[in-house]
Amino acid sequence: MRENDRYLQVAIAAAKAAGRIQKLHYGGSHQVEYKGEINPVTEVDTLCERAIVQMISETFPDHDLLTEERPFEGKGSPWKWIIDPLDGTTNYFHGFPCFSVSIGLEVGGEVRLGVVYHPLLNELFYAEKGEGAFLNGNPIHVSRTDHLDRSFLSTGFPYDVREHTDFYLRYFRQFIIKSFAVRRPGSAAIDLSYLAAGRFDGFWEFKLHPWDVAAASLMITEAGGKVTDFQGRPFNIYSKEILASNGLIHKEMLQAIQEMDAR
Numbered sequence: 001m002r003e004n005d006r007y008l009q010v011a012i013a014a015a016k017a018a019g020r021i022q023k024l025h026y027g028g029s030h031q032v033e034y035k036g037e038i039n040p041v042t043e044v045d046t047l048c049e050r051a052i053v054q055m056i057s058e059t060f061p062d063h064d065l066l067t068e069e070r071p072f073e074g075k076g077s078p079w080k081w082i083i084d085p086l087d088g089t090t091n092y093f094h095g096f097p098c099f100s101v102s103i104g105l106e107v108g109g110e111v112r113l114g115v116v117y118h119p120l121l122n123e124l125f126y127a128e129k130g131e132g133a134f135l136n137g138n139p140i141h142v143s144r145t146d147h148l149d150r151s152f153l154s155t156g157f158p159y160d161v162r163e164h165t166d167f168y169l170r171y172f173r174q175f176i177i178k179s180f181a182v183r184r185p186g187s188a189a190i191d192l193s194y195l196a197a198g199r200f201d202g203f204w205e206f207k208l209h210p211w212d213v214a215a216a217s218l219m220i221t222e223a224g225g226k227v228t229d230f231q232g233r234p235f236n237i238y239s240k241e242i243l244a245s246n247g248l249i250h251k252e253m254l255q256a257i258q259e260m261d262a263r
Contacts, residue, residue: 015116026092088190203242
C-alpha cells in the first residue's frame with residue numbers, strides 16, 4: 001500500500017465515523033451554545049470532532065491537528081490535519097439537510113489531500129494532489145459553462161454579516177445581476193465540492209477559515225477548476241477571501257468584482 005493511500009483511508013474512515021454520529025443525532029433536540037452572536041456549536045460538533053481526532057491521532061500521533069472547536073496546539077510537524085467536524089451547524093440543528101464533514105491534510109504548507117462527506121446523501125468527495133477528484137469512487141470534473149450570465153453560483157455570509165450587511169450585499173447584488181442564479185446553502189465545504197462536481201459553476205465568500213476550504217478547494221483544482229483571491233492571485237487557505245470557479249467564467253467573475261469596486 002502506498003503511504004498516501006493510508007492517509008486517504010484514515011481520512012475517509014474518520015469522515016464516515018463523524019457522518020454516522022451526525023445521522024444518529026439528526027432531527028433531535030440539541031444543546032446549542034454560541035461562540036459569537038450567530039456562531040453556534042452543538043454537542044454533535046464536539047462528538048464528531050472527538051471521533052475524528054481520536055482516529056487520526058491513534059494512527060499518526062506525531063501529526064498536528066487544526067480543528068474548528070479546539071485551540072491549535074502545534075507540535076511543529078510538517079503534517080497538519082485540518083478538520084471541520086460539522087460544517088453547516090446552523091443547518092444541522094434546524095433540521096435543514098445540508099451539512100458535512102471536512103478533513104484536509106496539509107504537508108509542508110501545501111494541501112495534499114481532502115475529503116468532504118455529506119452523510120444524509122452518502123456522498124463522499126475526495127481528492128489527492130495530482131490524482132484527480134472523485135465522488136463515491138467516480139471521477140468528477142467542473143462544469144463547461146463558459147458565460148457568467150448562464151452560470152449557477154453559490155455563496156455564504158460571514159458571522160459578522162450583521163455588522164457589515166451593506167458591504168456583503170453589494171457582492172450578492174452584483175452576482176445576482178451578472179449570473180443566471182445564486183444559491184446560499186450554508187455549508188462552504190458542500191458548495192465547493194458541488195462546484196468540483198459541476199453542480200455549481202462559481203463561488204465567492206469572505207472570512208472563511210482553513211477548515212472550511214482546505215479539503216474542497218483542492219477538489220476544485222483537481223477537478224479542473226480555478227481558485228484565487230478576489231484579485232486573481234493564488235489562493236491560500238489562510239486568506240480571508242475565496243473566488244472559485246470552473247475556470248471558464250473566472251475572468252468574468254473577477255471583472256464583476258472589479259467593476260463593483262470601481263464604483
